[in-house]
Amino acid sequence: MPITDVVKKQLAQKRKLFFKICLRCGSKNPISATRCRKCRSEELRLKNRALGAKK
Template structure:
Protein backbone atom coordinates (compact mmCIF):
# COMPACT_ATOMS: atom_id res chain seq x y z
CA UNK A 1 0.00 0.00 0.00
CA UNK A 2 1.75 3.19 -1.14
CA UNK A 3 1.81 6.24 1.08
CA UNK A 4 -0.01 9.32 -0.19
CA UNK A 5 0.16 11.63 2.85
CA UNK A 6 3.17 13.96 2.50
CA UNK A 7 3.70 14.18 6.27
CA UNK A 8 3.98 10.40 6.56
CA UNK A 9 6.32 10.24 3.58
CA UNK A 10 8.58 12.82 5.23
CA UNK A 11 8.67 10.80 8.47
CA UNK A 12 9.52 7.60 6.60
CA UNK A 13 12.28 9.28 4.62
CA UNK A 14 13.85 10.63 7.80
CA UNK A 15 13.77 7.22 9.47
CA UNK A 16 14.99 5.21 6.48
CA UNK A 17 17.25 7.37 4.34
CA UNK A 18 19.05 9.71 6.74
CA UNK A 19 21.85 7.32 7.67
CA UNK A 20 25.44 6.57 6.77
CA UNK A 21 26.68 3.21 5.52
CA UNK A 22 30.14 1.82 6.20
CA UNK A 23 31.98 0.96 3.00
CA UNK A 24 33.97 -1.79 4.73
CA UNK A 25 31.35 -3.79 6.63
CA UNK A 26 28.00 -2.36 5.45
CA UNK A 27 26.76 -1.36 8.90
CA UNK A 28 24.19 1.43 9.21
CA UNK A 29 25.34 4.38 11.31
CA UNK A 30 23.76 7.64 12.39
CA UNK A 31 24.13 10.62 10.08
CA UNK A 32 26.41 12.33 12.62
CA UNK A 33 28.81 9.38 12.87
CA UNK A 34 32.45 9.87 11.98
CA UNK A 35 33.49 6.26 12.62
CA UNK A 36 31.67 2.98 12.05
CA UNK A 37 30.02 1.53 15.14
CA UNK A 38 30.97 -2.02 14.15
CA UNK A 39 34.45 -1.93 12.60
CA UNK A 40 35.57 1.60 13.64
CA UNK A 41 36.45 2.53 10.06
CA UNK A 42 36.18 6.16 8.95
CA UNK A 43 35.16 5.13 5.42
CA UNK A 44 31.45 6.11 5.57
CA UNK A 45 29.08 7.20 2.82
CA UNK A 46 25.54 8.60 2.96
CA UNK A 47 22.80 6.10 2.24
CA UNK A 48 21.33 6.29 -1.27
CA UNK A 49 18.13 8.33 -1.39
CA UNK A 50 16.29 6.21 -3.96
CA UNK A 51 13.64 3.63 -3.29
CA UNK A 52 14.46 0.29 -4.90
CA UNK A 53 12.28 -0.59 -7.87
CA UNK A 54 10.48 -3.89 -8.03
CA UNK A 55 11.63 -6.34 -10.65
CA UNK A 56 9.09 -8.48 -12.42
Protein backbone atom coordinates in the same frame (compact mmCIF):
# COMPACT_ATOMS: atom_id res chain seq x y z
CA MET B 1 -0.13 -0.24 0.48
CA PRO B 2 0.45 3.36 -0.48
CA ILE B 3 1.30 5.86 2.20
CA THR B 4 -1.27 8.62 2.08
CA ASP B 5 -0.14 10.60 5.10
CA VAL B 6 2.29 13.21 3.77
CA VAL B 7 4.00 13.74 7.09
CA LYS B 8 4.60 10.06 7.56
CA LYS B 9 5.88 9.79 4.05
CA GLN B 10 8.36 12.59 4.59
CA LEU B 11 9.49 11.04 7.83
CA ALA B 12 9.93 7.70 6.18
CA GLN B 13 11.98 9.24 3.42
CA LYS B 14 14.20 10.97 5.94
CA ARG B 15 14.66 7.79 7.91
CA LYS B 16 15.50 6.01 4.75
CA LEU B 17 17.91 8.53 3.38
CA PHE B 18 19.60 10.18 6.32
CA PHE B 19 22.18 7.70 7.40
CA LYS B 20 25.67 6.62 6.54
CA ILE B 21 26.78 3.23 5.41
CA CYS B 22 30.06 1.67 6.35
CA LEU B 23 32.13 0.65 3.37
CA ARG B 24 33.77 -2.17 5.28
CA CYS B 25 30.98 -3.97 7.05
CA GLY B 26 27.97 -2.34 5.42
CA SER B 27 26.23 -1.42 8.62
CA LYS B 28 24.02 1.60 9.06
CA ASN B 29 25.23 4.48 11.15
CA PRO B 30 23.63 7.70 12.24
CA ILE B 31 24.08 10.69 9.98
CA SER B 32 26.18 12.33 12.66
CA ALA B 33 28.55 9.40 12.92
CA THR B 34 32.15 9.86 11.89
CA ARG B 35 33.05 6.25 12.51
CA CYS B 36 31.30 2.96 12.12
CA ARG B 37 29.85 1.78 15.38
CA LYS B 38 30.57 -1.81 14.51
CA CYS B 39 34.06 -1.94 13.09
CA ARG B 40 35.24 1.60 13.91
CA SER B 41 36.09 2.23 10.32
CA GLU B 42 36.08 5.82 9.17
CA GLU B 43 35.15 4.79 5.69
CA LEU B 44 31.54 5.80 5.74
CA ARG B 45 29.55 6.87 2.76
CA LEU B 46 26.47 8.96 2.80
CA LYS B 47 23.33 7.31 1.60
CA ASN B 48 22.42 8.79 -1.74
CA ARG B 49 19.85 11.47 -1.19
CA ALA B 50 19.30 12.31 -4.84
CA LEU B 51 16.43 9.84 -4.85
CA GLY B 52 14.24 12.50 -3.26
CA ALA B 53 12.66 13.38 -6.58
CA LYS B 54 10.96 10.03 -6.78
CA LYS B 55 7.40 10.19 -5.62
